[in-house]
Amino acid sequence: MARSGQPAQEGGRNPYLLASLHRGLEVLDCFATRNSWGLADLASHLGQSKPTIFRVLHTLEQFGYITKEAASGRYVPGLRLHALGSxxxxxxxxxxxxxxxxxxxxxxxxxxxxxxxxxxxxxxxxxxxxxxxxxxxxxxxxxxxxxxxxxxxxxxxxxxxxxxxxxxxxxxxxxxxxxxxxxxxxxxxxxxxxxxxxxxxxxxxxxxxxxxxxxxxxxxxxxxxxxxxxxxxxxxxxxxxxxxxxxxxxxxxxxxxxxxxxxxxxxxx
Known part of the structure; x- marks a missing residue:
């Protein structure tokens, strides 16, 4: 069964789906249910490896969609994500x-x-x-x-x-x-x-x-x-x-x- 929010696919893999973008959107969706995530918790929640999720988080951070808190090391929504929501x-x-x-x-x-x-x-x-x-x-x-x-x-x-x-x-x-x-x-x-x-x-x-x-x-x-x-x-x-x-x-x-x-x-x- 597809994860909630995942696009339904018939007859196997959707040939038009960008896997990397899909992973990024899955990560962003997680911030709708919890305001902050640690790398290990997020990787476990999504059933992905920590290196894979780290690359996604790093990319989103570079573009301002999420921010890493220096004190806790946890990731929180960035200003650009707030701007989109607004x-x-x-x-x-x-x-x-x-x-x-x-x-x-x-x-x-x-x-x-x-x-x-x-x-x-x-x-x-x-x-x-x-x-x-x-x-x-x-x-x-x-x-x-x-x-x-x-x-x-x-x-x-x-x-x-x-x-x-x-x-x-x-x-x-x-x-x-x-x-x-x-x-x-x-x-x-x-x-x-x-x-x-x-x-x-x-x-x-x-x-x-x-x-x-x-x-x-x-x-x-x-x-x-x-x-x-x-x-x-x-x-x-x-x-x-x-x-x-x-x-x-x-x-x-x-x-x-x-x-x-x-x-x-x-x-x-």
């Missing part, structure tokens, strides 16, 4: 606290609304409420979108240092999806500057012809834009007059979520 808690808090405001906005507009974060240079949807219209934008939690072509991405990149924006572009490029997609660094910089001034961003059929989005930043307890809210609809329902009417609603909903997360103010308000 990030996970923040994202879950964002996901569920954003839900009631998203529901209200979806109900009042009839359009699909969603929240996303910038992760590894792409936008990841973390919460969504679909609209009530027969023709509407469909999405799902976990969906990944190109940052340069999405309203969510433009909002979040607008508040990054130039060097970080350049790193995103270097890693992912500026792929053309439609005739309206931004494909040059110069055009992207100009757009991000305008987003900072306006406090909102638009996707004007830049990922998919016929789909438009409007987005505003969500700020954390320190007032930093760490997520974004967007409303998406067919282009036929997003003419300039309606976009103008939706901007204050989208900003107000983003501000409401920010306040719920403890933000002192909306940076772009």
């Amino acid at each position: 990030a996970a808690v923040r994202h879950e808090q964002l996901r569920w606290q954003a839900l009631p405001p998203l529901q209200d906005l979806a109900e009042s507009t009839g359009e699909t609304v969603h929240v996303g974060i910038l992760h590894d240079g792409v936008i990841v949807t973390v919460q969504i409420v679909e609209g009530t219209r027969a023709v509407r934008m469909h999405s799902s939690v976990g969906k990944r979108s190109p940052a340069h072509a999405s309203a969510l991405g433009k909002v979040l990149m607008a508040y990054l240092p130039d060097a970080e924006v350049d790193a995103v572009v270097a890693a992912h490029g500026l792929t053309r999806f439609t005739a309206r997609t931004i494909t040059t660094p110069e055009a992207l910089r100009e757009t991000l500057h305008r987003v900072r001034l306006d406090g909102y961003a638009q996707d004007e059929e830049e990922i998919e012809v016929g789909l438009r989005c409007l987005s505003a930043p969500i700020t954390d307890h320190a007032g930093r834009p760490t997520a974004a809210l967007a409303i998406s609809a067919p282009a036929s329902r997003m003419d300039p007059e309606r976009v103008t009417a939706l901007i204050p609603q989208v900003k107000a909903t983003a501000l409401r979520i920010s306040r719920m997360l403890g933000s002192p103010s909306m940076v772009a308000a």
Whole structure:
């Protein structure tokens, strides 16, 4: 029988499983049940040799995930592991606290609304409420979108240092999806500057012809834009007059979520 937390395998060994990474994750899992471990106790608990577990512990220590206490010689969670845990808690808090405001906005507009974060240079949807219209934008939690072509991405990149924006572009490029997609660094910089001034961003059929989005930043307890809210609809329902009417609603909903997360103010308000 597989150890608790071990991925189930059918028909023998999983050919895609990295054994060394698997051992490292097993070691990290142990710190969820006990705050500190000695080398011998941990090796015995996992049924592995002490040299094998020592190498795993040494690697994790080098990257800051665990720390060895000088006085006791025992291993405890490191700052990097705490940071990962805190990030996970923040994202879950964002996901569920954003839900009631998203529901209200979806109900009042009839359009699909969603929240996303910038992760590894792409936008990841973390919460969504679909609209009530027969023709509407469909999405799902976990969906990944190109940052340069999405309203969510433009909002979040607008508040990054130039060097970080350049790193995103270097890693992912500026792929053309439609005739309206931004494909040059110069055009992207100009757009991000305008987003900072306006406090909102638009996707004007830049990922998919016929789909438009409007987005505003969500700020954390320190007032930093760490997520974004967007409303998406067919282009036929997003003419300039309606976009103008939706901007204050989208900003107000983003501000409401920010306040719920403890933000002192909306940076772009």
